[in-house]
Amino acid sequence: MYKYNDFDEAFVRERVAQFSAQVARRIDGSLTEEEFRPLRLMNGLYLQLHAYMLRVAIPYGTLNSGQMDQLAHIAETYDRGYGHFTTRQNIQYNWPKLPDVPAILSDLADVEMHAIQTSGNTIRNVTADHFAGAAADEVADPRPVAELVRQWSTDHPEFQFLPRKFKIAVSGAKADRAVIKAHDIGLYLREQDGEIGAQIIVGGGLGRTPMVGKVLKDFVSLADLLPYLEATVSVWNLLGRRDNKYKARIKITVHEHGIEDIRARVEERFAQVKPLFGGIDLAMLEEIKAAFAPPAFREAATDAYDRAYATDAVFRAWADTNLSTHRAPGYAIATVSIKTPGQTPGDASADQMRVLAQLARDYGHDELRISHEQNVILPHVHKSDLPVIHAALKEAGLAAANIGLVSDIIACPGMDYCALATARSIPVAQGIATRFDELKLEHEIGPLKIKISGCINACGHHHVGHIGILGLDRAGVENYQITLGGDGTEDMVIGERTGPGFAYDEIIPAIERILATYLELREAPEETFLEAYRRLGMAPFKDALYPPKEEKANAA
């Protein structure tokens, strides 16, 4: 893992000191709220419905055990004993008090973490494939590039007052697990003629105007990558619509100008900025790469795993859903579900965080990952250790065998916490998960991604859910629109709306009708919901959701 150098350390400490003074000046009245607000947002501090919320970056979703322990300590000392992992690979604390925030930031700095640029019109926390460095289908580990981008974008003088926020994601694998095409810039690392470089995707995004990112350049070598990114952000920084917040994101700029025009401008700008980099970026990348060298994988027998798999049905069910193929023989990637049916998706208690930290220390080469799907990953575990790990997870209430299934739901905080929300998300997720757990249909239904957002900004990625749910305020009542057929992979598709929305107490039965229709009409159990939807189209699901009037009358 990357270790802060003296510069990083000094920079983060200085920001803590600055913000501590700013908080003090706000409390003693020397700063007005108007003056203070941009300062607190630069440090990830929001004011939400019931309290402040501190958003802490987990760069490219990577944590070590010491950092996870510190997140637990913060949750217990300054908050309500838990934290909420988000779709942006951040952790949010929902109940900090303003006077405590400087101490929290100082505690974070102690473990090389911060909340810088987790808000505001800046380049935000860089996200990556949560299986980075572990996945069998990986061409290159995306984390060195992501870390380079983090260093370049942090406090970048040209990019502190962008037209709007800017999100960059990196994947180095064949399968896209990082929703690359829904980012302002997405990078697919690739190999071409023996050289690693990136395909640059630009102008993707969800929100009120969802768009699939477009290819800006098919291959940019690592030597040209930072100058190329700088050129792209720089072009948008000048062109971006500062007159209209809703048209300010780069997806609109690309849409309005056309990809060819943007590409020509970026090439022109690239020619200007490339000479300014002078190779320092590559020297830094080499240093960073060394920090992400793979751990010393051990060679051992997997008998303990094989035995548990053969004899323990509960372990087998967990292994079948929560394990993914690792690049090293004898190893597995274990995804720990923090979505036990009925729980709030993405929430982990301080105790659970400590259990995860301990497992990483004892069995996981000290590494943890947070996925955009709001789960925690032990990326490097030897299979022989899995029975012990599973037992510890069971004890901590973390052994739900539901990864990729109906109860593995993404949900934004919604109106239970968020000041922007128009409806609740969390209880809808809890309700769906609990209902299908009761019906014991989860494994029968198979792979399914349900994603819920509590407003049009789409933090819950509803547009790319196989089933997407969007909570709105319709004449003072919560109302939920459904979209079907969304896909967040490399073949990204924006889901299609079924029709009118459903009231709060109608939404779970509506999801049940959709899935009953799928079970009835699928060709075989192997045909997933998404495949069945693609074959059948919207019509049968629409019929199930909106029965003709006479039927309704008869039913009544």
Next chain:
Amino acid sequence: MPRPFTPKAITANALLEGDVIYLDDNGQWVRDLRQARAFTEAEVADAALAEAAKDGMVVGAYLTDIKLGENGPEPTHFREEFRRTGPSNYFHGKQEAEAHV
């Protein structure tokens, strides 16, 4: 004919805790909507809001619609219902504070 004025309360968040607060009859900030002052005239409400917003220890003061219930002001919109209660996934926030009284 002018539209009838919906009664209002003044609400904000406290600077230090971020907690939801309401302005009461004495011009003090209180934590319970039922103790909030009910404004029935637009001009009076606007003037009181302008004054309240000057308080450096509160953030984001605004007028919110209320209806007058038996025990004082009640929210008309679900957002204000959540603000005066707390989140629905945990027993945290005002609902919890109230249980301790």
